[in-house]
Amino acid sequence: MTGKIELKWGAFIGGANLAWLYAAFYLGMRDNGLGLIQLSALIGAVISVIGYFLALRAVHRAAPEATSIENMRSGVVICGITTSIAVLAQVGYLRLIHPEYTNYIVDEIARHYESSGQSKEVVAEIVEGAQKTYGFHSCLLQAGLGAFLMGIISTFLFVALRIRICR
Secondary structure: OOOHHHHHHHHHHHHHHHHHHHHHHHOOOOOOOHHHHHHHHHHHHHHHHHHHHHHHHHHHHHOOOOOHHHHHHHHHHHHHHHHHHHHHHHHHHHHHHOOOHHHHHHHHHHHHHHHOOOOHHHHHHHHHHHHHHOOHHHHHHHHHHHHHHHHHHHHHHHHHHHHHHHO
16 A cells, blocks of 8 residues: 555545534534534534445555555554544534534534433533533544544455455
């Protein structure tokens, strides 16, 4: 593997997800209820999976003789780049684009549980947990882990499919 392919595709996948995160906000998907937030996250996951399959296809075409382990290594390198960009994108999103995100999501969660008839005590406990779950550092961790797991799983699936098809 050349390394350039991995760098290019890692930057492409990370950049595509960064663009989607910001576009989803400006399209109103990140501040119009929990359902749209979940939909925007699902679309981001689809972008990642498609990106990884295209990236690993490019890696395979550049070195068709590469072993599955070498293809996995390329996927991990792409994943590292994409994960780094995901965390940096989240910093920009939470600090510059949507700094009130934590308060917004906590309020939405509280409103959801209040409307479902939960007691004030239960809602207070849920709100306390949501403040931790959607705080700045937790969101960075979620972005990093989400990008990492998406990359590793996509890479594994691509390599497994390649092994299966080549048999």
